[in-house]
Amino acid sequence: MRVLLVEDEPGIAQFISQGLNEAGYATDVATDGEEGLDYALAAEYDMIILDIMLPKIDGLQLLRKLRTQGLKTPVLLLTARDAIEDRVRGLDAGADDYLSKPFALTELLARLRALLRRPPMQQDTVLRVGDLEMDVATREVHRAGKSINLSPREFTLLEYFMRHPRQVLTRSQITEHTWNFDFYENSNVIDVYIGYLRRKIDHGFDRPLLHTVRGVGYCLSAQTAND
Ligand code: CA
Secondary structure, three states: OEEEEEOOOHHHHHHHHHHHHHOOOEEEEEOOHHHHHHHHHHOOOOEEEEEOOOOOOOHHHHHHHHHHOOOOOOEEEEEOOOOHHHHHHHHHOOOOEEEEOOOOHHHHHHHHHHHHHOOOOOOOOEEEEOOEEEEOOOOEEEEOOEEEOOOHHHHHHHHHHHHOOOOEEEHHHHHHHHOOHHHOOOOOHHHHHHHHHHHHHOOOOOOOOEEEEOOOEEEEOOOOOOO
16 A cells, blocks of 8 residues: 655654555655645555645645545544644644554554545455455464465555456556555566565465456456466
8 A cells, every 4th residue: 555644744744654654554754734735746656644734835725725636545634732722723624534643553554444444445345266365453473374475565566456456557656656656767677576475375276366467457356378
């Protein structure tokens, strides 16, 4: 999952983005409202974490602009403690949830998981493709009952495939949803990580789940072309 964090205070931005990266979210950080708007419109984020007090364009104005443009990405607002006015205005402006500063990282991560579970995203925390299972809450992955250890980035990549089973996903779709801007430079990074993932989820099992669709991209499916 890919997350945009719009936060101007460097210490807080660093604390949150580090926590998100460790939890396997590909995170971009924008440090003012204008940059936040540019980022939000330039890439397909799965979630936006938005501070209210921001230079140039404040969080509420930014949120209204995004909603006016039809962007439905879930937004979690970061508000000052006890600022009930801000929360009400934020929810009215189209926020999906809010969190008061200061907060524990574990709570932020729990709120994100809750927002990602809402429709149209999958309600169940366990995703299944064939005999491959991923629990997005506990972050456990099993194939045919055997536990599979994935790095945070491999997990993010596999989660994207598992949320779009049997669909052919292009490299640019995969990049948009699983990599932050730092990784855009290297165009074959996707293929490298697909290779890592294959070794873990397909190697040693009867039939492969992760298929290459020549000239198009990749597809996670329990069915093969011969079925
Ligand atoms: Ca701020």
